[in-house]
Amino acid sequence: MDGKFSEKERAIADRLHEEGWRVDARRQDDSKEHMKNPESMVRKDPADEGLITEYKTLNSGESKAVNRNIKKASKQVPEDGEVVIDGRNVNLTKENADKAWADLERYDDTRAAKAHVILGNGEIVTYVRGD
16 A cells, blocks of 8 residues: 554564454555545455554543543544454453443444554454544
8 A cells, every 4th residue: 555654553564464364554645635544444354355554652541531532533433444453552341342332332432433442451442433
C-alpha cells in the first residue's frame, strides 16, 4: 500500500502480526482538508478482504482514556472499520478496558464495529459493537 508507520504504529502493527494478521500501512492522503487517515488495512486470514483500521496509543490506563481513544479512533474509520487501542505502555488492565466498552455500550453509539485493545500484559481483547 506504500504507506509508512510511525514508531508507535509500528509497535501496534508488529503485535497484530504476531496474531497472524496481515497489516499494510495506508498512504497518507492530504488532498482534502480535515480528511481522516486511518493507519492500516488489516486482514485476519488469506480470505479476508481487509478492514480499514485506526490505531491509538494510550497515555493513561484509566477507563475514561480508553473510552475517549475508542471514540476518537472510531471517527476515523468507516462504519465497518476497526480500531486498535494499545495500553501496553500504561499497564492497562482488562477491568478498565471492560468498563470503558461497557460505558460506550450504555451511553454512546460512537464507536467502530470492533475494538481490539492491547492490555498491559500484551493480551488482545476484542469488543464487538452490539454484543
